[in-house]
Amino acid sequence: MSNGNKTQDELDIVFGENDSLEFSTSCNELDGAKARIFKIIVIGDSNVGKTCLTYRFCGGTFLKNPEATIGVDFRERTVDLDGERIKLQIWDTAGQERFRKSMVEHYYRSVHAVIFVYDVTSLPSFESIPEWIDECSRHSVGPLVPRILVGNKCDLRERRQVPTSAAQCLADGYDFPLFETSAKDPAEKENIDAIFLTLAYRLKNHKPLRLKQPSESSLRELWSQQEQEGRFCQC
Numbered sequence: 001m002s003n004g005n006k007t008q009d010e011l012d013i014v015f016g017e018n019d020s021l022e023f024s025t026s027c028n029e030l031d032g033a034k035a036r037i038f039k040i041i042v043i044g045d046s047n048v049g050k051t052c053l054t055y056r057f058c059g060g061t062f063l064k065n066p067e068a069t070i071g072v073d074f075r076e077r078t079v080d081l082d083g084e085r086i087k088l089q090i091w092d093t094a095g096q097e098r099f100r101k102s103m104v105e106h107y108y109r110s111v112h113a114v115i116f117v118y119d120v121t122s123l124p125s126f127e128s129i130p131e132w133i134d135e136c137s138r139h140s141v142g143p144l145v146p147r148i149l150v151g152n153k154c155d156l157r158e159r160r161q162v163p164t165s166a167a168q169c170l171a172d173g174y175d176f177p178l179f180e181t182s183a184k185d186p187a188e189k190e191n192i193d194a195i196f197l198t199l200a201y202r203l204k205n206h207k208p209l210r211l212k213q214p215s216e217s218s219l220r221e222l223w224s225q226q227e228q229e230g231r232f233c234q235c
């Protein structure tokens with residue numbers, strides 16, 4: 001199966017060693033142990049570093065020369081929290097309107113947590129955050145779904161346009177935790193883990209065991225829609 005601009009490494013992360021999707025049930029068997037699955041979407045303007053952040057968390061390295069995401073890229077990572085296996089299914093969404101418009105309903109369906117990302121060197125990307133939050137609310141994402149605000153590209157100190165104080169003020173207004181980080185800086189790896197693990201702990205402690213998950217057929221439909229969009233966009 002091909003998928004837009006995915007690399008083979010990314011496909012390996014999505015499909016795992018057995019080349020099979022494991023999203024169809026709320027609890028998966030992983031090496032004999034059950035794992036709950038949580039869907040986390042990553043939202044924000046194009047070019048803020050959503051793909052690099054999710055790649056850093058799931059793949060462990062900085063993705064050089066990423067292409068603009070078309071539709072969505074799936075990544076996942078399984079973590080062990082207090083002896084329980086939790087699979088985080090991460091939806092790296094497209095920031096460009098033309099690459100996302102037909103996918104927006106899929107992004108928000110049955111989502112368990114949302115990460116809003118801006119670029120600390122781009123004031124416009126920060127000013128867009130309330131619009132992304134509004135979009136999320138318009139798609140009936142309930143107030144109990146945890147949300148986090150992330151300022152990326154902190155390694156570019158000389159080019160910073162968004163002060164921490166302004167970001168903290170915005171985050172406090174919405175009652176979101178704020179993280180500032182860099183997908184590029186290897187020293188920030190643990191901080192990036194902390195973003196996702198903060199959500200994972202909250203979900204683990206607040207969600208009941210039975211979770212509604214997208215069926216395998218609906219995910220395959222999504223893949224096929226993306227393939228069509230990828231072809232369309234290359235014209």
Ligand SMILES: Nc1nc2c(ncn2[C@@H]2O[C@H](COP(=O)(O)OP(=O)(O)OP(=O)(O)O)[C@@H](O)[C@H]2O)c(=O)[nH]1
Nearest residue numbers: 046047048049050051052066069095153182183184
């Ligand atoms: N200096 C620096 N550059 C970064 C960082 N994260 C991402 N970039 C660069 O920013 C550009 C955009 O990164 P992407 O991860 O593709 O951005 P995106 O938000 O996924 O963009 P869309 O897929 O179009 O929505 C690329 O050139 C990355 O190399 C970072 O932490 N520091």
Ligand SMILES: [Mg+2]
Nearest residue numbers: 050051068069
């Ligand atoms: Mg991207």
